[in-house]
Amino acid sequence: MKRIILLLAVLSIPALLPAQKNPENQVQQSFSPGGKLYLRLSPGGYTISGSTDNHIVVTCDAADKERLKRVHVKITPSGSHADVVISNTPNNNFHATIEVPARSDLEANLSAGEVVIDGVEGNKDVEVYAGRIEIKIPHPDEYGHREASVRAGSINASAFDVSKGGLFRSFEQNGRGKYRLRAHVTTGEIKLVGSN
Secondary structure, eight states: HHHHHHHHHHHHHHHOOOOOOSOOTTTEEEEEETTTEEEOOOOOOEEEEEEESEEEEEEHHHHEEHHHHEEEEEEEETTTEEEEEESSSSSSSSEEEEEESBOOOOEEEEEEEEEEEOOSSSSSEEEEEEEEEEOOSOOOOGGEEEEEEEEEEEEEEGGTTTEEEEEEEEEEOOOOSEEEEEEEOOOOOOEEEOOO
């Protein structure tokens, strides 16, 4: 009977332990709200989302788990700035979620793939060589200067009542908001999505 009780106690220990905070595919770094993040991203799909937590958390996923182990994520904070570099990504089916403090300025550069930004308040400067940018903008009036351009592709900016497609398409507006927005895609699509 004592052996059974001891065995049950041993088996229940993992359930009492806290969940693993840093799985192999996750990197995190403390970072205060209101700072600026410089993101240099290798090809892939990226979702940048705002969080109430005072951390930058990068979680990577890929179909090829062996290639996933070789992805390199480096977060380098320096005062109110931080560099986030993701490199050596797999050639396909790679995605990373980057959680940042909800009030953060972003400057992101991606060679190929997709960047989706949701729930982040602040200045944004996003550039993709080939692929897609989507920025969810529930409060367009928060932005003063806003501009978007594509060399070949489309701009669907429902947040600012703009829709254009073709070669060398762009728009530029000035509002009363305090934040700046710039989005550029060489070849592909830009979506600036309003609340409707």
